[in-house]
Amino acid sequence: MAKLIIEGGNRLQGKVNISGFKNAALAIIPAAILTGSSCTIENLPVIQDVLVYRDILKKLGADVEVTDDGIMNVDTSKITECNLPNGLTKKLRASYYLLGAGLGRFKEVVISYPGGCDIGVRPIDQHIKGLEALGAKFSIEDNLLKVKAEKLVGNKIYLDVVSVGATINIMMAAIFAEGKTVIENAAKEPHVVDTANFLNAMGAHIRGAGTDVIRITGVEELHGGTYSVIPDQVEAGTYMIAAAVTKGDLIINNIIPKHLEPITAKLKEMGMGIEEYGDSFRVHYENELVPVNIKTLPYPGFPTDLQQPMTVLLSLVDGDSIVIESIFENRFKYIDELVKMGANIKVDGRKAVIKGVESLNSADVWATDLRAGAALIVACLAADGVSTVHDIYHVDRGYEFIENKFMNLGAKIRRVEDEE
Ligand SMILES: CC(=O)N[C@H]1[C@@H](OP(=O)(O)OP(=O)(O)OC[C@H]2O[C@@H](n3ccc(=O)[nH]c3=O)[C@H](O)[C@@H]2O)O[C@H](CO)[C@@H](O)[C@@H]1O
Numbered sequence: 001m002a003k004l005i006i007e008g009g010n011r012l013q014g015k016v017n018i019s020g021f022k023n024a025a026l027a028i029i030p031a032a033i034l035t036g037s038s039c040t041i042e043n044l045p046v047i048q049d050v051l052v053y054r055d056i057l058k059k060l061g062a063d064v065e066v067t068d069d070g071i072m073n074v075d076t077s078k079i080t081e082c083n084l085p086n087g088l089t090k091k092l093r094a095s096y097y098l099l100g101a102g103l104g105r106f107k108e109v110v111i112s113y114p115g116g117c118d119i120g121v122r123p124i125d126q127h128i129k130g131l132e133a134l135g136a137k138f139s140i141e142d143n144l145l146k147v148k149a150e151k152l153v154g155n156k157i158y159l160d161v162v163s164v165g166a167t168i169n170i171m172m173a174a175i176f177a178e179g180k181t182v183i184e185n186a187a188k189e190p191h192v193v194d195t196a197n198f199l200n201a202m203g204a205h206i207r208g209a210g211t212d213v214i215r216i217t218g219v220e221e222l223h224g225g226t227y228s229v230i231p232d233q234v235e236a237g238t239y240m241i242a243a244a245v246t247k248g249d250l251i252i253n254n255i256i257p258k259h260l261e262p263i264t265a266k267l268k269e270m271g272m273g274i275e276e277y278g279d280s281f282r283v284h285y286e287n288e289l290v291p292v293n294i295k296t297l298p299y300p301g302f303p304t305d306l307q308q309p310m311t312v313l314l315s316l317v318d319g320d321s322i323v324i325e326s327i328f329e330n331r332f333k334y335i336d337e338l339v340k341m342g343a344n345i346k347v348d349g350r351k352a353v354i355k356g357v358e359s360l361n362s363a364d365v366w367a368t369d370l371r372a373g374a375a376l377i378v379a380c381l382a383a384d385g386v387s388t389v390h391d392i393y394h395v396d397r398g399y400e401f402i403e404n405k406f407m408n409l410g411a412k413i414r415r416v417e418d419e420e
């Protein structure tokens with residue numbers, strides 16, 4: 001298994017291009033099943049999760065390839081059923097979008113239980129509630145999720161919690177349902193909007209994505225086409241935070257500034273210089289930063305996916321900060337690793353109380369999940385001495401060319417396979 005060896009203490013400087021958004025890509029790829037046609041999906045990040053989804057579509061019978069520069073050409077016309085009991089879906093969380101997409105097209109789906117980051121229970125009761133409201137019946141047998149419908153009929157669904165996954169799954173299942181579907185208390189995240197935009201570009205009738213009420217009018221069929229995925233706001237936020245942690249000066253290209261407002265606002269509040277130039281930011285350290293409090297919330301609140309790198313930054317800011325993780329109950333596991341590096345952080349349930357320290361020391365640390373891994377890399381970039389981040393496969397699931405991008409900015413990083 002690969003690890004990264006990082007020599008800390010280098011100020012990051014230069015330009016970085018942000019890749020396509022993992023969490024949008026992983027919804028749009030299965031949405032292509034609904035088209036039953038040929039799609040070209042551009043600006044995909046070439047990451048493990050995207051390659052696993054390519055393999056899932058292939059296994060289902062699609063003609064599919066992903067180019068080195070992130071273009072997927074996929075023809076889903078030859079898929080005849082959505083039956084995948086073989087465990088492939090366990091490799092990623094977003095495989096649960098096969099439920100909505102497969103149900104929409106074939107009225108029946110069988111998949112193994114989805115995987116993904118171990119950051120909490122990650123229930124799917126709201127997905128089930130929504131799909132059943134459209135006429136489907138769920139069952140769980142031998143760790144297989146089974147969903148089936150005679151026919152799908154539009155309905156009004158109120159989500160009890162704001163769920164990105166449930167919103168997208170219901171939206172997909174409703175594409176061919178008879179009549180109108182209304183999702184109330186829908187998630188407003190950019191990945192929900194991007195998936196709706198993809199489906200609309202292929203002939204769907206979805207209105208209101210990006211607000212908390214989404215209305216879908218069933219259509220007879222979709223067609224193929226070309227679509228480009230939005231930039232990854234989580235990757236962009238990770239580099240913005242890395243600029244702050246290393247007291248650096250970065251130009252972050254290929255972003256949508258609006259999607260980054262929750263993070264821009266906090267970094268500015270702390271004293272970072274941020275200037276916007278259309279689809280890029282200059283993010284630079286000016287003066288000593290001040291501590292802030294963070295609470296993760298659904299969009300447009302502070303994203304849970306950036307809680308970990310932000311905690312690393314706060315651990316190096318003089319004074320007291322509090323981070324509350326309100327989305328996932330188990331997303332503080334990496335803090336033990338950060339404490340090994342000299343951070344002063346106490347976790348109490350969903351609250352982390354941070355007392356800023358002057359510097360972090362080098363250590364051997366283990367990535368516990370995707371964003372935890374990215375956060376530990378950022379911590380090691382700032383630490384005194386040479387550190388090792390183990391279990392980098394977590395990071396490879398979701399960050400494209402991470403060490404190359406950091407090395408282009410002046411970081412000293414080497415990837416080593418464990419056998420070496
Ligand atoms: C609202 C939110 O921040 N969503 C994030 C969540 O999406 P993801 O789609 O994984 O998670 P959801 O948005 O569905 O979950 C949000 C919350 O609702 C709860 N829940 C969800 C579904 C359900 O059926 N029942 C239920 O109780 C979850 O436990 C969680 O507390 O993780 C992704 C990967 O980190 C992020 O990109 C998303 O921005």
Ligand SMILES: C=C(OP(=O)(O)O)C(=O)O
Pocket residue numbers: 022023092093094115116117118119305370371398
């Ligand atoms: C938790 C994440 O990924 P996943 O939902 O795919 O496990 C993430 O993108 O931060």
